[in-house]
Amino acid sequence: MTPRRIHRAVADETRASSPPAGPAGAGIVLDHVNKHFFHNGTAIIALANVSLSVAVGEFVSVIGPSGCGKSTLLRIIGGLLAPDGGRVRIGDATPAEARAAKRFGFVPQTPALLPWRSVAGNVTLLRDVGRLPWRRQAGSGPEASGDAASDPMALLAQVGLGSFARSLPRELSGGMQQRVSLVRAFALGSPILLMDEPFAALDEITRDAMRYQLLDIWGQTHKTVVFVTHSIPEAVILSDRVVTMAARPGRVASVEEITLARPRTEDMEDSEEFSFHAHHVRTALRASWEGREP
Amino acid sequence: MSGNRARFLRRGDTVPAALAGPRPPGAGWLRRVVRTVLPGIVAFALLFGGWEFGVRYTHIPATELVAPSAIFRELWRAPGFFASNAWVTLQEAFWGFLVAFGVSITAAVLVVHSKVMDRALSPIVVMFQVTPILALAPPLAVWLGLGPQPKIVMAALVTFVPFFTNAIVGFRAIDPATYEVMRSVNASKLEIFLRLRVPHSLPYLLAATRVCTGLALIGAVVAEFFNSSAGLGNIISAAQSLQQQNVVWAAIFTLILLGVVLVGAVTVVQHRLLRWAEVDPDNT
Ligand SMILES: Nc1ncnc2c1ncn2[C@@H]1O[C@H](COP(=O)(O)OP(=O)(O)O)[C@@H](O)[C@H]1O
Ligand SMILES: [Mg+2]
Numbered sequence: 221m222t223p224r225r226i227h228r229a230v231a232d233e234t235r236a237s238s239p240p241a242g243p244a245g246a247g248i249v250l251d252h253v254n255k256h257f258f259h260n261g262t263a264i265i266a267l268a269n270v271s272l273s274v275a276v277g278e279f280v281s282v283i284g285p286s287g288c289g290k291s292t293l294l295r296i297i298g299g300l301l302a303p304d305g306g307r308v309r310i311g312d313a314t315p316a317e318a319r320a321a322k323r324f325g326f327v328p329q330t331p332a333l334l335p336w337r338s339v340a341g342n343v344t345l346l347r348d349v350g351r352l353p354w355r356r357q358a359g360s361g362p363e364a365s366g367d368a369a370s371d372p373m374a375l376l377a378q379v380g381l382g383s384f385a386r387s388l389p390r391e392l393s394g395g396m397q398q399r400v401s402l403v404r405a406f407a408l409g410s411p412i413l414l415m416d417e418p419f420a421a422l423d424e425i426t427r428d429a430m431r432y433q434l435l436d437i438w439g440q441t442h443k444t445v446v447f448v449t450h451s452i453p454e455a456v457i458l459s460d461r462v463v464t465m466a467a468r469p470g471r472v473a474s475v476e477e478i479t480l481a482r483p484r485t486e487d488m489e490d491s492e493e494f495s496f497h498a499h500h501v502r503t504a505l506r507a508s509w510e511g512r513e514p
Numbered sequence: 515m516s517g518n519r520a521r522f523l524r525r526g527d528t529v530p531a532a533l534a535g536p537r538p539p540g541a542g543w544l545r546r547v548v549r550t551v552l553p554g555i556v557a558f559a560l561l562f563g564g565w566e567f568g569v570r571y572t573h574i575p576a577t578e579l580v581a582p583s584a585i586f587r588e589l590w591r592a593p594g595f596f597a598s599n600a601w602v603t604l605q606e607a608f609w610g611f612l613v614a615f616g617v618s619i620t621a622a623v624l625v626v627h628s629k630v631m632d633r634a635l636s637p638i639v640v641m642f643q644v645t646p647i648l649a650l651a652p653p654l655a656v657w658l659g660l661g662p663q664p665k666i667v668m669a670a671l672v673t674f675v676p677f678f679t680n681a682i683v684g685f686r687a688i689d690p691a692t693y694e695v696m697r698s699v700n701a702s703k704l705e706i707f708l709r710l711r712v713p714h715s716l717p718y719l720l721a722a723t724r725v726c727t728g729l730a731l732i733g734a735v736v737a738e739f740f741n742s743s744a745g746l747g748n749i750i751s752a753a754q755s756l757q758q759q760n761v762v763w764a765a766i767f768t769l770i771l772l773g774v775v776l777v778g779a780v781t782v783v784q785h786r787l788l789r790w791a792e793v794d795p796d797n798t
């Protein structure tokens with residue numbers, strides 16, 4: 221309990237020193253969350269006693285070996301999966317309520333674009349959901365339309381895809397498609413972003429560039445982000461905190477506070493401070509992989 | 515991705531021609547049409563030429579096999595007769611096709627959204643699959659009589675299974691990650707159906723439409739063989755009993771022409787609607 225409180229306090233401090241924080245009331249709290257699955261008759265404990273909290277406007281990365289429950293964690297936060305036990309709160313709501321209010325922007329590993337919709341059509345897709353022409357749901361979801369930071373066309377231009385608005389997804393490279401997927405989540409105007417290894421399928425060079433594009437568009441709004449990754453440099457350069465998970469059963473092994481100043485720049489990846497944090501995360505990851513606490 | 519590349523290469527190979535010097539506008543287009551259509555024309559010419567030649571120089575009696583020239587002469591003699599009977603068959607096939615489409619889509623929607631319906635309907639579909647449906651023509655004629663009903667039912671029966679199986683595959687062909695993204699903003703089942711499943715099923719449904727166009731015609735014609743007063747199947751069975759082989763063959767040619775035109779129309783629609791699809795719809 222105590223370390224968690226300290227982390228929150230530090231996160232709160234960070235937030236206080238940064239310009240007006242993003243949307244209010246959308247912190248994430250997980251308290252002793254458990255989840256198991258049955259696979260061929262045997263129970264797999266995907267998450268055991270996971271407690272974690274993410275402050276409003278905080279960028280938290282989750283790193284860990286395959287199968288340690290990272291995706292499960294994200295899906296529980298997003299209200300796509302119910303936990304067996306424990307408590308999950310999104311601000312003052314349950315995950316299901318938050319999902320119904322369209323408070324999550326989800327970015328999966330694959331771009332997951334609709335191949336028949338243009339780039340512009342894909343970017344506005346999530347906004348359009350719940351607004352079928354013949355039964356408009358009044359007042360559901362954040363009213364993003366007037367919000368400059370969620371303007372789809374501006375966001376597309378910002379990630380260098382301004383001239384591709386009318387293209388079909390098949391005409392774009394993998395990296396470009398993934399940028400469209402990012403913009404789609406941001407354009408929803410939701411206060412929380414859940415990203416499940418969004419850059420994992422990209423080549424190393426594209427991947428490096430994507431970090432800074434993500435930081436660039438994130439910097440305007442400071443949404444709350446939970447970012448799952450396999451890459452230590454990616455986790456360190458992006459995050460306020462890096463959560464290392466261990467497998468069998470899936471659990472939080474350690475949490476690393478990243479003290480690098482914001483805005484983050486590419487030069488920072490060569491700094492001592494960066495190496496220091498990366499080393500910590502790597503040690504924690506190796507320890508969790510070997511099955512002992514660091 | 516490979517589709518993408520193939521498309522690029524195909525575009526690329528017109529470049530040298532463009533570089534070779536100024537050519538009249540439209541010449542490239544004409545050349546492309548000739549290049550795509552010419553092999554088919556040559557193949558047809560060889561087929562009918564060989565047929566004509568065979569009939570003329572092997573002295574096969576006209577009661578057994580008619581030369582293409584005689585068939586075309588027959589068609590030329592009474593085009594209105596064949597056209598009006600084709601119209602009858604076409605209508606029967608069309609309504610049967612439409613009924614099968616409606617029923618199979620409804621069934622597929624139920625099966626995709628409910629495990630119970632899946633378990634209830636799947637055995638029935640397998641039963642349809644293994645039934646030699648054309649053998650039902652005589653009893654259908656007994657039950658439903660002389661009018662268009664038994665023909666419509668037969669056309670519907672033969673087209674039901676291809677539509678149903680393709681609709682199911684299509685509705686289920688959605689990308690799990692896209693599905694998850696839709697669910698993350700609380701999209702309803704209706705919305706996931708309309709925004710995701712329906713567009714995803716289009717390539718499959720159009721491929722099924724192509725196959726079913728021919729099948730519906732076959733169903734209608736076979737039903738007309740038994741107990742009918744009009745239609746190409748009626749002509750075929752009547753002329754057969756009168757030993758008028760050239761009329762039989764003229765009706766068959768009319769049927770072929772009808773099928774070719776309809777399948778061609780479906781192909782045009784396919785190419786219009788499926789520009790986004792990575793896979794060539796012809797290969798599904
Ligand atoms: N729907 C499911 N049914 C059965 N087992 C599952 C399901 N989802 C995840 N699991 C299992 O739970 C564990 C954690 O999975 P996941 O959260 O996807 O891990 P990660 O994203 O860290 O790779 C794995 O062992 C996986 O096989
Ligand atoms: Mg995962």
